[in-house]
Amino acid sequence: MCGIVGYVGPKAAPTIVFDGLKKLEYRGYDSAGIASINGTLELRRAEGKLFNLANKLHESPLVGQTAIGHTRWATHGAPIERNAHPHADERHHVAVVQNGIVENFIDLRTKLQAQGHVFVSDTDTEVITHLIDQGLLDGHTLLEACRLAFAQLKGAHAIAVVSQSAPDTIIAVRIGNAGGVIVGLGEEENYLASDIPAILEHTQRMVYLEDREMAVIMPKSVTYQTLAGQTVSKTAVTIGWDPVSAAKGPYRHFMQKEIYEQPQSIQNTLRGRVDFLKNKIEFEALSLTHEEAKNIRRIIIVACGTSAYAGLVGKFVIEQLARVSVQVDYASEFRYRDPLVDEQTIILAITQSGETVDTLAAMEEGKKKGAKLWSIVNVQGSMAHRISDGSILMRSGPEIGVASTKAFTTTITDLVMLGVYLGQLRGTLSPEKQVEMIKALAHLPELAGEVLAEGYNDYDHIANLYHQYTDFLYLGRGSNYPIALEGALKLKEISYIHAEGYPAGEMKHGPIALIDDKLPVVCIATQDHVYDKMISQIEQVRARNGLVISLINEGDDAVADKSDHVIRIPKVHPFTTPIISVIPLQLLAYHIAVWRGADVDQPRNLAKSVTVE
Numbered sequence: 001m002c003g004i005v006g007y008v009g010p011k012a013a014p015t016i017v018f019d020g021l022k023k024l025e026y027r028g029y030d031s032a033g034i035a036s037i038n039g040t041l042e043l044r045r046a047e048g049k050l051f052n053l054a055n056k057l058h059e060s061p062l063v064g065q066t067a068i069g070h071t072r073w074a075t076h077g078a079p080i081e082r083n084a085h086p087h088a089d090e091r092h093h094v095a096v097v098q099n100g101i102v103e104n105f106i107d108l109r110t111k112l113q114a115q116g117h118v119f120v121s122d123t124d125t126e127v128i129t130h131l132i133d134q135g136l137l138d139g140h141t142l143l144e145a146c147r148l149a150f151a152q153l154k155g156a157h158a159i160a161v162v163s164q165s166a167p168d169t170i171i172a173v174r175i176g177n178a179g180g181v182i183v184g185l186g187e188e189e190n191y192l193a194s195d196i197p198a199i200l201e202h203t204q205r206m207v208y209l210e211d212r213e214m215a216v217i218m219p220k221s222v223t224y225q226t227l228a229g230q231t232v233s234k235t236a237v238t239i240g241w242d243p244v245s246a247a248k249g250p251y252r253h254f255m256q257k258e259i260y261e262q263p264q265s266i267q268n269t270l271r272g273r274v275d276f277l278k279n280k281i282e283f284e285a286l287s288l289t290h291e292e293a294k295n296i297r298r299i300i301i302v303a304c305g306t307s308a309y310a311g312l313v314g315k316f317v318i319e320q321l322a323r324v325s326v327q328v329d330y331a332s333e334f335r336y337r338d339p340l341v342d343e344q345t346i347i348l349a350i351t352q353s354g355e356t357v358d359t360l361a362a363m364e365e366g367k368k369k370g371a372k373l374w375s376i377v378n379v380q381g382s383m384a385h386r387i388s389d390g391s392i393l394m395r396s397g398p399e400i401g402v403a404s405t406k407a408f409t410t411t412i413t414d415l416v417m418l419g420v421y422l423g424q425l426r427g428t429l430s431p432e433k434q435v436e437m438i439k440a441l442a443h444l445p446e447l448a449g450e451v452l453a454e455g456y457n458d459y460d461h462i463a464n465l466y467h468q469y470t471d472f473l474y475l476g477r478g479s480n481y482p483i484a485l486e487g488a489l490k491l492k493e494i495s496y497i498h499a500e501g502y503p504a505g506e507m508k509h510g511p512i513a514l515i516d517d518k519l520p521v522v523c524i525a526t527q528d529h530v531y532d533k534m535i536s537q538i539e540q541v542r543a544r545n546g547l548v549i550s551l552i553n554e555g556d557d558a559v560a561d562k563s564d565h566v567i568r569i570p571k572v573h574p575f576t577t578p579i580i581s582v583i584p585l586q587l588l589a590y591h592i593a594v595w596r597g598a599d600v601d602q603p604r605n606l607a608k609s610v611t612v613e
C-alpha cells in the first residue's frame with residue numbers, strides 16, 4: 001500500500017528519497033512521485049512502476065536538499081500521473097503526500113473551489129494541499145497552516161508536507177491508523193518514512209509518531225507536538241534489523257529468500273524463550289501469574305489473511321495445550337457484529353506489519369469492551385505493538401515479499417510456545433507433555449532446514465507440469481486444514497491461479513462437484529490422528545479422476561501409491577507439523593509463479609500492509 005519517504009540534510013535529497021521508495025516497492029503501488037525544494041518547489045511524477053519515474057528524473061533531474069516522495073496505491077482516482085502524489089497547489093508553494101483517505105474530501109473541495117482553488121486531480125489528497133496553501137495565503141506560518149488544515153480532515157492519515165516557504169523543513173503528522181509515520185534520526189540530517197526498510201540503510205534510530213502527533217523535521221533538529229500544539233518529548237528506539245537482511249542477496253526474489261530464511265527465523269523466535277534445561281517457556285513481554293493465566297476465560301484471535309490462518313493453527317494448539325477456548329475472527333468482521341467480549345477475554349492480534357487497519361480496529365473494539373490486548377507482531381514499534389498490553393515479537397526480520405512466508409511460520413512457532421506457556425501456568429500440561437513439546441520446538445529449525453535442502457523435493461518439475469492449469473484445490477484436516485487455506489492463498493496471490501483451500505471432510509459437501517481430470521488437488525496427508533480420514537478423501541478424489549499431489553511424511557508408500565505426485569516432509573510432532581508442512585506449499589506456489597513469469601514479490605493489486613478498510 002502507499003509508502004512515504006522524506007529527507008532533509010546536506011545530501012541530494014531526491015536521490016535518497018528515490019532509493020527509499022525503491023525499498024518500499026514491495027508494499028504494492030501503481031504510481032509514484034517526488035517533490036523537492038531547490039529555491040522553488042518542483043515535482044516529478046509517473047504512473048506505473050518506479051522505472052517510469054526514474055526515466056523522468058533522468059530526462060529532467062531534480063535537485064535540492066529537502067524532498068518527499070510517495071508510492072501510491074489508488075483509492076480515489078485512477079492510477080495515472082495527475083493523480084500520483086505529491087500534489088502541489090496552483091501556486092506551487094506546497095506539496096503533500098498522504099497515506100489514508102480524507103473521508104470529507106468532497107465537502108472540503110467544494111469549499112476550497114468556492115475560494116478560488118483549482119483542482120487538477122481526482123484524489124482526496126489534493127484538498128490537503130489547497131487547505132495548507134489557503135492557510136499560507138491567510139498569513140499563517142507553514143506549521144500553523146498545516147495544523148489548521150489537518151484539524152479539518154476526517155479519517156485516518158499519514159501525511160508529509162514540504163513548502164518553499166520553509167525550504168529546509170518537512171512537516172509530518174499521524175492521525176489514526178493509516179500506516180506508520182517514522183522519523184529516522186541522522187547526524188545533521190534527518191529522514192522520514194512510513195516503513196523502516198526505506199531508511200534503514202541510513203539510520204537505525206527511529207522515532208514513531210503516535211495518533212495526532214506532528215513532527216517538524218529539519219536537518220539539525222526534530223521537534224514533536226500534538227495537533228493541539230502541545231510539545232511532546234519522544235524517545236528514539238534502535239531497530240535491531242540490519243540493512244543487509246533487507247536486501248535480496250543471491251536470491252532471485254525476496255519471497256524465495258524469505259522462504260529459505262525460515263530455519264533461521266524460527267530459531268530467532270525460539271531464542272531466549274525456550275528454556276531447554278527447565279523445559280519451560282518464558283516470554284520477555286508477556287509475564288503472567290498462575291492466577292492471571294487461570295482467569296482467562298477465552299482468547300479471541302483477530303487477524304487478516306495469512307495471519308488469520310496462522311491463528312487457526314493457534315486455536316488448534318492452544319485449546320489442546322492450555323484448555324482455554326480460542327476463537328478466530330477475521331479482524332474486518334469483528335467490530336461490525338457487536339462481539340461478546342469481557343474482562344476475562346484476551347484479544348490476541350496477529351499482524352506481521354502491525355499496521356493493518358482492520359486488525360487495529362478490532363483491537364480497539366476489544367479494548368473498548370474491557371478485554372486485555374495481546375499481539376504477535378513482526379514490526380517492533382508498530383501501532384499494534386505499541387497499543388498491546390503484552391506482545392510477542394515474531395523476530396522474522398524484514399519481510400519484503402508481499403506474500404507472507406517466514407512471518408507465518410514464526411507466528412505459528414510463537415503460538416505453539418504460547419500454548420505451552422499458558423498450559424504450564426494453568427496446570428493443564430503434564431511434565432512429560434511439557435518435555436515433549438519443548439523437544440518438538442527445539443527440532444524445528446533443523447526440520448525446516450531439511451525440507452529446504454537442495455533436491456529434497458522437485459518442485460520445479462511439478463510446477464512445470466501444472467503451471468498452466470486454471471484451478472487448484474487444497475485439502476487438509478486438523479491443524480493442516482489452515483495449511484490448505486494458506487497453500488491456496490499463496491498460489492492465488494503470486495500466480496493468479498484460482499485456488500481454494502478446504503477442510504478435507506467438507507469436500508463431499510460441495511467442492512467434489514469440481515473434480516475431474518483437469519483439477520489438481522493438493523492433499524496434505526501427514527501421519528497424524530486424521531491420517532486415515534485423509535486417505536479416504538484421496539480415494540474420493542481419485543475415483544473422480546482428480547490429479548492428486550500429496551504432501552506426505554517420508555516413507556509413506558501407502559499414500560504415494562495413490563498419488564500422481566508426492567511432496568515429502570520429515571516426520572514432525574503433530575503440534576508443530578503445520579510449521580513444516582507449509583514450507584513445500586510456499587515453494588510449490590513460488591515455482592509455479594516463476595514458470596508463469598509472474599511478478600512474485602509485487603503481485604498485482606496486493607499491498608504488504610493494508611492500511612485502508
Ligand code: AGP
Nearest residue numbers: 305306307351352353356403404
Ligand atoms: C499474505 O500473503 C498476504 N499478503 C496477506 O493476507 C496478509 O497476511 C494480511 O494482509 C495481513 O497482514 P498483517 O499480518 O501485516 O496484518
